[in-house]
Amino acid sequence: MYPHERSLVKRLKGRPFALLGVNSDPKDHLKQVMKKENMTWRSWWDGGTTDGPIATRWNVSGWPTTYVLDHKGTIRYKHVREKAMDDAVDALLDQLEREQSGGKQPKN
Numbered sequence: 001m002y003p004h005e006r007s008l009v010k011r012l013k014g015r016p017f018a019l020l021g022v023n024s025d026p027k028d029h030l031k032q033v034m035k036k037e038n039m040t041w042r043s044w045w046d047g048g049t050t051d052g053p054i055a056t057r058w059n060v061s062g063w064p065t066t067y068v069l070d071h072k073g074t075i076r077y078k079h080v081r082e083k084a085m086d087d088a089v090d091a092l093l094d095q096l097e098r099e100q101s102g103g104k105q106p107k108n
Helices: 002-011 027-036 053-057 082-100
Strands: 020-023 042-045 067-069 075-078
Touching: 002 082, 027 042, 067 082, 075 082
Parallel strands: 020 042
Antiparallel strands: 067 075
16 A cells, blocks of 8 residues: 555645554564655554554554544545545545635635
8 A cells, every 4th residue: 555655645745635654563564664665654653453552542453444534533434545545535635625715616
């Protein structure tokens, strides 16, 4: 998923979007992956299993698990990847920009 996530971060640079990661891989492996995959977004280590505090609070039962949240922090989509993730994020950004512009269509 890292190449797609990297392209999503690049495509949405300058827009109200943040990609956040949570990982349960061993710390030494995670550090290597972050460097190799050029992960520029914030990522937290949550212990070595799905029993970590973040996974427990967010009801994660396996990795990878994806959530797309709106600007209010509400989970709007679960388990979306690649094009479905792009579509979900784009729809939420479009909705936010319409709300911010008073219902007018945003300029692209």
